Amino acid sequence: MAGPPRARDPQSVLFACAMNSVRSPMAESLLRHMFPQGLYVKSAGARKGELDPFAVTVMAELGQDISTHRPQTFEELEDWEGLNFDLIITLSPEAHHKALDLTRTLAADVEYWPTQDPTTTEGSRDQKLAAYREVCDQLLLRIRRRFAKAGAASG
Numbered sequence: 001m002a003g004p005p006r007a008r009d010p011q012s013v014l015f016a017c018a019m020n021s022v023r024s025p026m027a028e029s030l031l032r033h034m035f036p037q038g039l040y041v042k043s044a045g046a047r048k049g050e051l052d053p054f055a056v057t058v059m060a061e062l063g064q065d066i067s068t069h070r071p072q073t074f075e076e077l078e079d080w081e082g083l084n085f086d087l088i089i090t091l092s093p094e095a096h097h098k099a100l101d102l103t104r105t106l107a108a109d110v111e112y113w114p115t116q117d118p119t120t121t122e123g124s125r126d127q128k129l130a131a132y133r134e135v136c137d138q139l140l141l142r143i144r145r146r147f148a149k150a151g152a153a154s155g
Contacts, residue, residue: 010086010109014039016095019049020071022132023091023115025089026055027139029064034143042085043069044077046094058132074098083108089146091115091139113142 015027024043032041049071059066077083083102088110090096096112103110115138121131 002149011038012085012087013036013042014077014083014085014088015041015091016074016099017044017045017115018092018094018117019047020045020047020073022052022055022119023117023135023139024095025051025066025069026059026136027089027091027143028069028102029059030062030136030140031143032149033064033146039147040085042077044072044074046074046092046098048073048076054118054128054132058084058129058136061133062136074102087111089113092117094125111146113139115139 013031015024015031017023020043024045028041028043031039035041051066051069051071056065056067074083081108085106085108088099088103088108090099090110090112090116096110099108099110102108116131116135118128118131118135121128
């Protein structure tokens, strides 16, 4: 079966979460900056949300600008360019179920990375930002771990 080799070294990756407003755009930006050439990266949501300003702030701290990101659903992405991805990484249960439904007719591997939703954090602005930073750090760690071999191969 051809599935596993493709998953180990994907050429195209889709990150998906509930609303494509925090976790998946952060992950998309992190992976895209890690591999500026040679890896096609996008993100989508099970539903459509609004880009979260805390996510923009936390990514800006890393020198990554996601302020122009426009949240989109799986369906919108499919309408615009199709869902031709080797790997779909889901970050929320809702997105995971949606991706599994889609892969009944798509030749894509799906990995589930359960990721905390920082929008549920209450408290001061600093406490909220800390929750977003923690999610960003966790995503960066998972991405480095998952794509380390591809990084070594590309220099």
